[in-house]
Amino acid sequence: MSRALVIQLARLGDLLQSLPAITQLHARYPETQFDLLCPSHLSEVGRLFPGIEKVLEWDGAAWQRRALAAQQDLRAEHLVEVAASLTALAPDPYDCAYVLNQHRRALVAGALLARKVKGPFLHGPLGETLTPWAAYVRDVAQRRLGQRVHLADAFCGLCGVSPPGCVVMLDPPAVRLPGDLEPIGKQGAPWIALIVGAGEAERFVPMEVWRRWMTSFLASMPQGRVVLVGTERERAAEMQASLPSSALGRIWDTTGRTSLSQLAAVLARCHRVIGSDTGPLHLAAALGRPVIGLYFARARVHETGPYGFHHVVWQAEGLERKNETWPIDETIAAIHEQGHHAPVGWSVWTSHCDTWGAYYAPVGQSAIPPREREVLWHELEPALS
Incomplete structure (x- = not known):
């Protein structure tokens, strides 16, 4: 073999x-x-x-x-x-x-x-000539081109295979959680996981935004619960510092307390996961959880939006700065299934998948697959297209 x-x-x-x-x-x-x-x-x-x-x-x-x-x-x-x-x-x-x-x-x-x-290179690790797919990914990153081929599908191109045309999901791991975290996902609904931080500080959702989000969500859904996930324990504690005690009784803080396997188990128990473009958001999507993404600070929905179906991403129009207005009420309305709207400075997108991989379409419009993806596959990997 x-x-x-x-x-x-x-x-x-x-x-x-x-x-x-x-x-x-x-x-x-x-x-x-x-x-x-x-x-x-x-x-x-x-x-x-x-x-x-x-x-x-x-x-x-x-x-x-x-x-x-x-x-x-x-x-x-x-x-x-x-x-x-x-x-x-x-x-x-x-x-x-x-x-x-x-x-x-x-x-x-x-x-x-x-x-x-x-x-990525045609002639070994010391080569200088990029393969067509590697050159495309580099140009998108360096020149900020409009990316319509998802990064995950570009990885397929790098390997010489076509996109799967379907969504492959991970099975939740069978791991034991700390005893006080066992109730997560078992009583009350919905359970919403908030990703406290991100791999890069510029992608941190401001703490005040998360405070306002938790306050509004818990007020609008008496049975709702919030699960804080990530590694940033001090940040999570500060986020909760000014919340009323009635709200704290409905918040489970897992930050800094779980291994990656335990994090996966926690996310799999939640009804939705919300956060910026960061690893736990993509882990939740891979586990089959519907996610809500807040994309800003150079994060772009068409490049790294959560892979799969039924995900929603609010994309900031000014990628290099964080908007003063955040889609707090809008994301809560989406959890209530009351539609998807975008405040000034944001657009809202939903995820889809077809033969050419993942793509996002504007909410309220027909989910027409972007023609650019098929054209690029014919151009960069004609043997597969």
């Missing part, structure tokens, strides 16, 4: 965006064993991926220490340590590595762990 390694060394959101590509690789090569190399702290999520036999853990901090030591004074023992680390990761080389990052560490890992590499 041939063996292949998928390499994704970026953040949680990028790892989850890799799921369609992994799904399609497994479907195209059913006799191949697919393993995954991802950052150590994300390995719990990687083990939830269907089609992945084994997860290899990349200790980014250790590799950075080795690189710094080698830069200062390259010695033979450094090379011995590197060789030993690689052997521990993969004693036998893989037949092929699919590299989904343009980071040099991912490219080098692919070259060292596999006989053949398919990824």
